[in-house]
Amino acid sequence: MENIKLCVFDAYGTLFDINSVTQKYCEELGDITEPFSNLWRSKQLEYSWLRSLMNKYEDFWCVTGEALEYTLDYFNIQDEILKSKLLKAYENVNCYEEVPKVLSILKEKKILTAILSNASPNMLNKAVENSKINQYIDHIFSADSIKIYKPYPSVYNLVSKKYNVAKDEILFVSCNTWDVAGAKSFGFNVFWINRFNGKKEALPFKADMEAKSLIGVSKVFELR
Template identity: 40%
Template sequence: MPITHCIFDAYGTLFDVAGAARAAAATPQGAALSQHWAQLAAHWRAKQLEYTWLRAITGDHADFQQVTQDGLDWSLEAMGLDGDPALRAQLLDLYRTLPAYPEVPAMLQALNAAGYTCAILSNGTPQMLSDAVTSAGIDGQLDALLSIEDVGIYKPARAVYDMVRTRYDTNPDEVLFVSSNGWDAAGASGYGFNVLWVNRAGQPVDRMPHKPTRTERDLTNLPHFIKEF
């Protein structure tokens, strides 16, 4: 069946998760990060994701805002920067308004013009997602911001992907799911979605039972090849 819905992961796919550390490092308040912002961003992202998986496994749910704070606190301590509450506050504030990747606005506009329904399916809380899309100026291009808070468990749990079918009453093969996270791409593929893995970092394919349908380095050409799925 032809694709009718294009569902995007948010963080790392539409929004640059390194953007908060990069922006902080360019300010006087974030001078301590000037040489180390990339390392902090990598630690922060890794711990943020690790905590979602651990909480899903143990059933000890906390929302993504809390998980994001916890990941940052671990990272700041690991880098010897945990004694600067102003830096912590600045980083968390900047995370609310992460920049979209440069190709994202035009890509969404083209998909909408072609008649595809575009939405986000994310670990983020509703408020986090609302802040991010508004800041990036893409809120008018998205039909829905689907948050895992409605089911209380993180991706790649099947209950999360079920949210798309519940919202749109679609068959999985009518959906193109787009993620920059290899584990998310594998989970969505196993669910039955067509999957585009946006492999921005040039990483190997994860050794999981299910693989993405297609891999690209960014989202620039998605409107041109979506009909090939």
């Protein structure tokens, strides 16, 4: 960790609480709020990977809409107003409560900070603005710039191309185990934010560190 010059964060689930989207409409969704949120997220990821494999790229906003269509149909919900509200809420997603504090600590320690996400630039910009963390983020990388999604290696390489730092000087932070594997396979140091007591993937690409929230990341840097 003494060599780290740049800390790169995944967006959704890591900095931004995607469950906050459906929680805003828990009255409309009722008992299915949690499974609805989980299915929407899993289909969102699945469709991004399928589109990459099929070489049929559409940006993440389109993929998010397609995943929502599937989820609404799965739960037999035919409500265009609710659909519109859910998509609008995605544009106003909230960050986790510890995020501003953690990012401010990194800035105090002179660590460069960036976001690397599959989300479209517009989605990321709105999420950053809504969470009021603009002043803490040095750069935002979107997979949209090369029209393919993580964990494709070229997406992680966007960071290496931008900054003149070695891979072992970069710390990648994500809550997603598939993203952890992808970043580690690429050669980054990786910190897994295991918010929900998940299990490690049965792959040979493991995180170097693990914590239950981003506080774990800031604690490491506070020791420097």
